[in-house]
Amino acid sequence: MTKKNIIIIISLVGSLILVFVFVKPLWSSIKALNQEIEQKGLEITATEEILAKTAELNQEYQNLKDEADKISLALPKEEDISYLLIQFENLASANGLLLETVNFTQTEEQKTVGGQSSQSQTEKIGPPFPNLFLNVKVSGSYDAFKGYLTGLENNIRSMDTHSISFSIQRKEGQKGLSLLPSGIFEFDLGVSVYYQK
Amino acid sequence: MIEEKADLENQLTELTNQRNLELEADFMELKNGIEDLKKVLKNRLYPSKLFEMLEELTLPQVQFTGLDTDFPQAKLTLEAEAVDYTTLAKQMIVFEEDERIEKIGLSEVGLDLTGRVNSTLNIEINLDFLRP
Numbered sequence: 327m328t329k330k331n332i333i334i335i336i337s338l339v340g341s342l343i344l345v346f347v348f349v350k351p352l353w354s355s356i357k358a359l360n361q362e363i364e365q366k367g368l369e370i371t372a373t374e375e376i377l378a379k380t381a382e383l384n385q386e387y388q389n390l391k392d393e394a395d396k397i398s399l400a401l402p403k404e405e406d407i408s409y410l411l412i413q414f415e416n417l418a419s420a421n422g423l424l425l426e427t428v429n430f431t432q433t434e435e436q437k438t439v440g441g442q443s444s445q446s447q448t449e450k451i452g453p454p455f456p457n458l459f460l461n462v463k464v465s466g467s468y469d470a471f472k473g474y475l476t477g478l479e480n481n482i483r484s485m486d487t488h489s490i491s492f493s494i495q496r497k498e499g500q501k502g503l504s505l506l507p508s509g510i511f512e513f514d515l516g517v518s519v520y521y522q523k
Numbered sequence: 524m525i526e527e528k529a530d531l532e533n534q535l536t537e538l539t540n541q542r543n544l545e546l547e548a549d550f551m552e553l554k555n556g557i558e559d560l561k562k563v564l565k566n567r568l569y570p571s572k573l574f575e576m577l578e579e580l581t582l583p584q585v586q587f588t589g590l591d592t593d594f595p596q597a598k599l600t601l602e603a604e605a606v607d608y609t610t611l612a613k614q615m616i617v618f619e620e621d622e623r624i625e626k627i628g629l630s631e632v633g634l635d636l637t638g639r640v641n642s643t644l645n646i647e648i649n650l651d652f653l654r655p
Contacts, residue, residue: 359524366531373538380543383550397556401563475571484563487570491591493602520563522556 400484401522405458410519413483414462421473423466426512430460457518459488465512478517489516568594568653576652577601580617584610594650597625601644608632611640618644623652 387394402409411428418425464474471492478487492513573592581587582605589602605611611632618627626647635641 356524359528363524363528363531366528366535370531370535370538373535373542376547377538377541380547380550384546387550387553394553397553397560401556401559472571472574475574479569479571484560486563486567488594489592490570490573491589493589520559522559 396482399482401520402483403522405519405521407458410458410460410483413481417474417477417481418464418466421466421477422470423464423474423513426463426465428460428462430458457520459516459518462515462517463512464515465510467509468511471511471513474513478515483519485517485519487515487517490514567655568650569655570594570653572653573599573648576621576623580621582610582614582617585614594653597648597650599646599648600630601646603642603644604635605640605642608640611642615644618646623649625649 407430414428415425464471466474475487475490478485490513492511494511570592577587584606586604587601588604590599592599603611603614605614615627615629618624624646628645629642630645631641631643633641
């Protein structure tokens with residue numbers, strides 16, 4: 327091997343070392359910078375989309391504000407017991423019933439529809455979020471009660487009636503075995519009233 | 524490239540500042556409210572339809588004096604008064620033949636002092652007809 331060849335080989339090896347020591351890290355940082363620029367570009371596009379969507383939603387919200395407000399009335403953020411009492415009383419008096427008692431018994435997550443004997447109906451009744459469970463006792467005529475029940479079903483505040491029971495009230499002085507009903511019933515309702523998580 | 528990155532960062536900061544986070548949070552809340560309301564409405568029962576059914580199926584010589592319902596279990600207990608045993612039997616047949624009623628049973632039956640037949644009917648209903 328001539329001296330010239332040795333110098334060429336050394337130069338080549340030296341060049342390779344230089345490439346690995348200096349050029350490769352530089353290339354890597356350029357690549358990383360490119361990725362960052364690309365990422366920023368994506369973030370800008372996403373933010374622009376959010377801004378456009380927010381503006382669009384805001385426009386729609388202004389047009390449907392009344393409807394949107396009903397949602398917070400249907401599912402308030404808290405139990406709002408005082409408003410509930412007013413609603414129950416107003417509904418009772420509007421239908422000619424006497425609101426005797428309202429018992430706030432428990433707050434539960436959910437109830438299950440269907441017992442072991444009716445597997446096909448085993449579904450959740452009501453949504454999986456908090457509800458206030460209460461017992462309402464009203465008295466009055468059967469027709470008045472039907473109106474009251476329909477009123478509860480159509481009430482803007484979301485509620486479900488889980489149980490109903492009634493028994494006929496006998497006239498004063500006609501104890502026990504009398505079969506002359508006064509036409510006045512006492513109704514017990516189990517109602518779940520929902521609110522948001 | 525460093526300058527380009529700096530420009531993009533400035534642009535992003537400017538756009539981020541334009542965002543109304545409170546309004547966005549309101550929209551998220553509204554969306555959650557709508558989803559929750561859908562869940563409420565999905566399984567809503569309309570118990571008034573039960574009374575429509577009872578009025579439709581009750582024979583003229585039968586009177587109901589008490590009712591106890593348990594919608595989660597799809598069960599109801601009816602206290603009925605009939606003029607005689609035959610009428611009570613006919614009433615039971617009417618209930619049995621209706622598709623809204625899954626099962627009917629008689630737990631108590633007897634004459635009262637006036638000669639009318641008092642009974643307690645245990646009924647299992649198909650909840651589907653109580654849905655919208």
